[in-house]
Amino acid sequence: MSNKLKTIAAVTQPRQHHVPAKARAPLTQEERKEKTEASAQRQSEMNADVQAIIDDIFDCANTLASKYDKKLRGGAHMVHKQTEVNPYNAFKSEKVAELREAGTPMNAGNIHKTFHQEYVELFKGDKAALVARHEQNREAPPVRRATPRARVQDFPNMVHNMEMLLSGLALRVGVEGFFVVVRNNTDCNCEPFWYFTSSELRQYMPLAVRKHWDTAQVGMKLEAFALAGCDTLNLLRTAPQKAAQVKMEIRDRILQMLVEITGNPNAQVAYVNHEEDIVFKYDKWCNPSELTTSLPVLRKLLNAIKSGECKFKRLSVAELKARKDKYEEDIAAGRITGKQHNPRSDIGKKRKRTTDVEEPDDVAVPPPEKRRKAPSQPAAPKKTSQRKPLAKKSANQPAAKPRARAKLKTTAAGRENRDDDTTRAALARLKSGKAPGSRGGQAFKSRAIISSDDEDDDSAAPAAGAMVVVDVAASSTSSTSSAADPAPVVIDALAA
Template sequence: MPKAYTTIAQASAPPRRPDAPKKTAPLTTEQQKEKRDARNEKQAQIDAEVLKWMQETNELANKLADRFDLKPRYFLDIFFQGGAHMINHQTTTNPYNAFKSVKATEAREPRVQDVANVVRNMKMLMFGVGQRVGIEGFFVLVRNNVDFKMEPEWYFTSKELENYMEIVTRKKWSTSEVGMRLEAFAIAGCDPANMLRTTHQKVNFMKGEIRSILAKNLAEVSKVSDARLAWKWFEEDVVQRYDVVLEGWTTARIVDPSNISTSLSVVRTLLNAVKSEEAADRLKTWEEDHRAPRCDAGVPRKRGREDDEGSGDEEDQEGQNAAAGDGQEDGDENTDAGASNDPPPPKKQARKSTAGTKASKASKAPSANASSANSTVGKRRPGSGTKILRSSKKTSAENAGRDDETTRAALDRLKAARSRKNISSEVVDSGDEENTDPSANGGAVIVYNPLMTTA
């Protein structure tokens, strides 16, 4: 029938549940008669067999009674009830049983008194706040174990509020019945899944609870109130979008809970992990790669001779740079424009391992005339690979005009250097071999100045 022509009863009927069993086609009158006749015949056969069984049992009970000189009821009780007396059964009273009964009563009494005291205080508090502020409400207290006896405790601030519950629920409201149902639910563990009947209903309820808990957790972790779990494209729409990862998932793959196995144990395991936050969304931790610290970090290491020789080039270069700076601070004159190609000074004779290397490098440097070598000051020119040195001819009288820390330090070093012997060396020209003739370089001689070396 089209929807436009449906009756009011059909339109107002509740929708069918998705898990409701499908309705079969109605049977005809002949089919119903055949099924009814078959059912009656089957029941008649069952009744005949049960009657035969009871007759055989009674005959066997009478036979055993004659044999052991007992009543037939004795053997029937053993067979059907295991020998227990279900009527007028009373445990033998002894001091130990009486002691246990007294202790059990004493243990239950404090609980009942505690609950009664709390209920009285709650009623007074709600009445007081209602008089001061103006509120209406109710509460109910039920037990969640069977260790003591207590009726459900209800309290309504007004009788009209209790009458309104029947209107708002659109059903017959019975306060005592609702209290008993709440008590049964609490004793069952407050788990709605335990109140369901079939396994299919329990599995569907657990899957919905898993989905709701994970959605709430995602909103809290990502700080996005409308965050949604897109299970189809989980990596793109959840992990990359909100920078979160789902850890602790108990199944093989992260899929929509609707696609998980319908096994009750599998779904219950996942639900317990989600409730305990073992399986939950967590923010990604971005850790930058860094070098591992040394095992002897913070411990001063002693430099060996090999380290000094291996880093001689850098040390000499740094020492010459420092010497050039000291020379400028001492008031030396600036170098000429054409003095950038003069040969570098020789190294200390104490460093024999690096003297040959430095000499070979110096042999490739271009030669300069004697006038430029004698008139330049030891300073590193910008863009030049060599240093020009000359012996300082300034006296202490010329430096007396400067009275600062740099000048005083330079004078102290100069006095200390005069006590040591100056080391001289010939200038090496630009050829591949050393030239021992000073006249080839214009008679220029480079004097080693201790002020130009590092400590």
């Protein structure tokens, strides 16, 4: 605890900067020469001592080699493994394993005498395959020999470990699952083993598959599939079914190679237009669905794809240009046909004729107007904001006192629309000949239309440039010959 506290205190304290050492005085030429001679003398003494030790080691090794009848050199080969595999050593290693499995073990000398001629008759490809198998076996993790007794012991132990791992994961993390273990060879005599983390999961399986679920039957089918080498062809019965399975695997392998060489995970083979896009251009690359149903031929093609003999090749720029030129020459010569387009859907039908009027090319034709959806209900008639004409007053009737105008709670947009309608109506009357002042002896009273809410006084003078409505009233001296009622007139206050 005390050491921990000291460490924490040391960390929390500020870092101490050491005082820089003083620069040494430069050496003179004589001092530098003496120092060099002393270093050389010390190095020579060290080399002499190391050489004496090496001589003693060699003397000791010679003594031990003569005493035990061993070679003086060659121990490095026993310590360091050989990196390059010899084909003959790979051949002998494989023969040793085969003889051990057969129960007739043999030493290296007898193997050389018995099977040397067989190795001589091997081809170069067979020797390369021997080396590849030997490297694969050497890289595999070492295991003990699989005897019948060892298999009987390993199976229950490994199953128990898997149960503990899955149950522990379910307790710590909160997962549910199951596993099944079946054998894949006849050397191991064990039945299929199932394990479910809960009984409810076992009961759910029939509901999940929506069919009859028998755990024992499913385990037996999995075991049969594993004993068949995990190959679906061994489970199929008829030749057409097996051929279809091999063709499907060929298509999958071709797509995988195409993705690898292009680097595009979404690459697809054009099987819809395969004849025009693939066969006409590249030749000898037929659709896998059109291949023969002979299983030996299909297996040969599948093995060639797996081994890499049949593969895609990335063409260079020159090769691609040469292939395109040859393809165009073949089309021009009629040896092959180009890509065929689908016929038009309106073949044999009459088409609409255009007008005989020819329009110049430089005249821009306006785009057609878009159709607007007809309203479901008729539009309401627009309301006009024109003022009604004032009633005609008699000559003896006194003028009425103007009432105070109430505040209008309208928006600015509404006021502008109202003013515009009133202005247009007044201008129309002015143009028709009813100009203001054409009648004599009339009294005029004006009030501003555009005013703020604060200006409610009718006696206030209108602002400069404001539009003014003039109410025309008949005076006592006016003549009675006018038949129409006077109408309000709009004039410009600034012009007046």
